[in-house]
Amino acid sequence: MKDQFVVPARLKKTSFVLMGVGLLTLLIGLIAFHGENATRFWAGLLQNSSFFLLITLASTFFIAATTLAHGGWQIAFRRVPEAISMAVPILAAILFVVVMIIVFGGKDDIYHWVNAHHVAEDKILSWKSAFLNKGFFTIATILTLGLWIFFTMKLRRMSIEEDGWDLRPETGRKLLWRNTVVCGGFLVVFTLSVGSTTPWIWLMSIDAHWFSTMYSWYTFASTWVSGLALIALFVVYLKKHGYLTYVTEEHLHDLGKFMFAFSIFWTYLWFSQYMLIWYANMPEETEYFQPRVWGQWRPIFFLNLLINFVTPLLFLMKRDTKRNYTAIVFIAIVIIFGHWLDFWQMISPGTVKNLVFPWFELGLGLGFVGLIIFLVSNQLTKAALVPKNHPYLKESIIHHT
Amino acid sequence: MAVKNFVVGLFDDEAVLFPAVKKVRTAGYKLHDVYTPFPVHGLDHAMGLRETSLHTAGFIYGITGTTTALSFMSWVFNVDWPLNIGGKPHFPLPAFIPITFELTVLFAAVGMVYTFCYLCQLMPGVKKHIFHPRQTDDKFVMVIELTEKTNAEEVKNFLASAGAHEINEQRAEAGWWFGRYDKDDEPYLRKIQTTNA
Numbered sequence: 001m002k003d004q005f006v007v008p009a010r011l012k013k014t015s016f017v018l019m020g021v022g023l024l025t026l027l028i029g030l031i032a033f034h035g036e037n038a039t040r041f042w043a044g045l046l047q048n049s050s051f052f053l054l055i056t057l058a059s060t061f062f063i064a065a066t067t068l069a070h071g072g073w074q075i076a077f078r079r080v081p082e083a084i085s086m087a088v089p090i091l092a093a094i095l096f097v098v099v100m101i102i103v104f105g106g107k108d109d110i111y112h113w114v115n116a117h118h119v120a121e122d123k124i125l126s127w128k129s130a131f132l133n134k135g136f137f138t139i140a141t142i143l144t145l146g147l148w149i150f151f152t153m154k155l156r157r158m159s160i161e162e163d164g165w166d167l168r169p170e171t172g173r174k175l176l177w178r179n180t181v182v183c184g185g186f187l188v189v190f191t192l193s194v195g196s197t198t199p200w201i202w203l204m205s206i207d208a209h210w211f212s213t214m215y216s217w218y219t220f221a222s223t224w225v226s227g228l229a230l231i232a233l234f235v236v237y238l239k240k241h242g243y244l245t246y247v248t249e250e251h252l253h254d255l256g257k258f259m260f261a262f263s264i265f266w267t268y269l270w271f272s273q274y275m276l277i278w279y280a281n282m283p284e285e286t287e288y289f290q291p292r293v294w295g296q297w298r299p300i301f302f303l304n305l306l307i308n309f310v311t312p313l314l315f316l317m318k319r320d321t322k323r324n325y326t327a328i329v330f331i332a333i334v335i336i337f338g339h340w341l342d343f344w345q346m347i348s349p350g351t352v353k354n355l356v357f358p359w360f361e362l363g364l365g366l367g368f369v370g371l372i373i374f375l376v377s378n379q380l381t382k383a384a385l386v387p388k389n390h391p392y393l394k395e396s397i398i399h400h401t
Numbered sequence: 402m403a404v405k406n407f408v409v410g411l412f413d414d415e416a417v418l419f420p421a422v423k424k425v426r427t428a429g430y431k432l433h434d435v436y437t438p439f440p441v442h443g444l445d446h447a448m449g450l451r452e453t454s455l456h457t458a459g460f461i462y463g464i465t466g467t468t469t470a471l472s473f474m475s476w477v478f479n480v481d482w483p484l485n486i487g488g489k490p491h492f493p494l495p496a497f498i499p500i501t502f503e504l505t506v507l508f509a510a511v512g513m514v515y516t517f518c519y520l521c522q523l524m525p526g527v528k529k530h531i532f533h534p535r536q537t538d539d540k541f542v543m544v545i546e547l548t549e550k551t552n553a554e555e556v557k558n559f560l561a562s563a564g565a566h567e568i569n570e571q572r573a574e575a576g577w578w579f580g581r582y583d584k585d586d587e588p589y590l591r592k593i594q595t596t597n598a
Contacts, residue, residue, distance in 0.1 A: 275495045281487075317460070400442060 002243050005380040015374035022367010029360050039109040042102055043351040044361040046110065049095040050202055051223070051343040052368040054194065055336070056091055058227020059084040060152045061190055064183035070176075072395030073254055076246040078387055080234045082159055083379035084227075085152045087372050092145040099141060099202060103134050110351050113208045124209050132208060137201050144193040151186035158182065160383045162390070172391035194220050203343075206350040210288045214273035219346075221269050222308075225262040226339040228255060229332035234376060236325050236332075243385050246397045249323040253401050256322030259335060263312035266339075270305070292345060296355040300345045307338035340365055405546055405575045407433060408556045409532045410565030412541035415441055421543065421563035422447045428559060430551060433544040433575070436536040455520065459513045466508025470501040522577045530573040531582075546575070 033041040059081035066074050074081075101107070108115035112125075113132045119125045125132065158178065165171045199219035204211065212218075232255045238244045277285045292301045311334055321327040344361055387393065412418040418435070425432050426449055435448060478484065479491045489496065518524060536542040543565065545556055557568050 271495075271498060275498065278495045319456075 002245070003384045003386055005238065005243055005377075005385055007377045007381060008241065011373065011377055015370045015377065018366050018370025019374065020370075022364055022370060025360060025363025025367065029364075033360070038107075040352045040360060042098070042107050042110050043347055044358075044364050045098045046102065046202070047343050047347045047361060048364045048368050049091065049098050051226075051340055052365075052372060053088065053091040053095050054219070054223035055226040055230055055339075056084050056087040056372060057148055057152075057190075057194070058224045059231060060088065060148070060155065060186060061194075061224065062227065062231060063155055064151075064186045064190070067179050067183040068187065070392075072392035073251060073399040075387060075390045075392045075396035076251060076399075077231075077235050077238075077244055077385075078159070078390070079380065079383060079385050080238065080244075081231050082156050082383075083376045084230060084234060084372070086156055086379040087375040088152045089149045090371070090375060091368075092149055095202075096141065096145055100138070103137055111205055111208065113205060128208065132201070132205055137205075140197055140201055144189070144198055147189045148193070151182065151189065154182055155179075155186070159387055163384060163388060165389050167389050171389070175389065176391060194223070203346060206347060207288055209284060212273055212277070212285070212288070214269055214276075218266075218269045218273055221262060221266040222339045222342050225259060225266055225308075226336045228258050228262060229335040230372075231255065232259065232328050232332045233336075234380075236329050238380075238385065240325065246386065246393075248399075249325075250399050250401050251396075252325065252328055253319070253322045254399075256316055256328055256331075259331065260312060260316035260322070263308060263316070263335065267305070267309040270309075291349040291353070295349070297345055297349050300341065300355065304338070304342050304345055307334060308342060311338070403575055404572060406553070407532065407571045407573060408545045408547060408553060408560065409567075409569055409571055410543050410545075410560035410563075411533060411535075411567040412543060412565055415541065417564040418541045418543065419444070419447060421560075421565065424559075424563055425543070425545065430556060430559070431546040431548055433546040435544070436532070436542040438537055438539050438541070453520070455513060455516060458516045459509045462512030462516075463505045463509035465512075466505040467501055469508070470504035471497060474500065526579050527577045528580055528582060529577050530571075530575075532571060532573070533567075 029041050029044065033039075062074075062081045063078065063085065102110045103114050106114055108118065112118050113128070114134065119129050162175055165175070194216065196216050199216040203219065204215045232252070235244065235247060235252070235255065239247055274289070277289060291297055312331060315327070315331050315334075316322055321331070344358060348355075348358075348361075410421075412421065415437075418437075418441075422432070422435060422444065426447075432448060435444065437444065474497050475492055478493075483491055486493075522529065532544050533540065533542045543560070545551075545560070547553055547556065547570075553570055557570070560568050
């Protein structure tokens, strides 16, 4: 049984090529977008850094949620979400640098509330300044990023440490209990950050006059389903290279069900946000959808629904596709791309305004993909791929849907 | 339906039943059914039953619900009785979505329940022959149908070697019928009543 992952040379090369593409795009962007065009440079960076940070953080959420639910089926590949979650510190650092430059570099074309003159003249922004100000933004960002990194690293460290324990009923109980405590703590932080404040300050404050209480959950649903797709991609990759012996199509089937269910969940939140605003038809709320539904962004708006709702719904409906490795890889890539597109249409209409082909954003995205592959494959080599002392490992091995 | 001959064997344990089911199929006997007190994972595969088409039926019912909701509402608000509601268009798709969703779910759920009952031949008044009084209580009962090619004694010996007990031969209605157990078919209920009396 191959239990120790060795990074194949081809994967390493792919990750370096992708990171090279990303860096090159960044350099071209730095030259191409300056002065008045610098908006696109920062909007692209904000979109990609927040999207990829949140989809890797979804892996920590996956570990926490399945641990608290006492799920046993995922233990056979639990080291995969653990390894993905270890990309959080680096991506958090990138995002932190980006948002700090936007806020303190006075990029008021991204967040127009950072401009003190705007705020003074603007009644709505003055009202919101108790919340939307540089101090609160910075403290909230540091606090959430710090806590995410703390809990993610803690879970990973605990899991690796547990490999050295000997297998007894008491150690099993201790293992479950301390994982439950830490995961519970993380979920409180996660709910208060991704489930509420974080998407408001990072993304919703681009349209600072506008507000939607569904926004954070919508962002969460988007990143959670893409995070599941990311886990599925790594699981299939390892399986195809002869690792993860205990993972069968039964586990893949469950991951497929998750992707199916949360694609529909995303649509539910998308619709809940859209319909209430459409129904009430109040100008301060509809201004967000004006450029998206009736402006230049109309094709992207409907493409978003097509890729993220109709495609997974019809494709993953059949049992056979959820149990097929190739089909899962295909739909996982579609889902990640679709939600990347979703983030693009959340951020760009409020900043860049005009719809143009997103070569810069795509290039940066490829760079981030390369970075994630590089970080995750490195992390996968650092521990055995099966947490051999976990009490639920047997349940995972005999898992049958 | 048809009255047929069966050989019935009783099993106490799932672990004995499972290999026996596999042996029946390799031996080539015609398996009528296996009755268990609880759903046994993988038994349908061992028995060689094909995958159910219930989900395909569910999809079709769902689509029917979607079409019904959308076409009825657009007919009402555009053709039959157009009303101006808050200045909204006469075909307000977002407002239709919740009802469309509900009707999709309703049609799919109700349709699948009835289809399930039909496939399992379940309905008030529908009766089927009970091969053993404890067949879905706490015992596993395997029923093999006798054809012209199978010899009853051979099947009995086979079942005994596979671990069954209380092996007996029964002549019974294979399908379902409307009626009452005490009047129409079932001897065992009468037997219990007479012993109690």
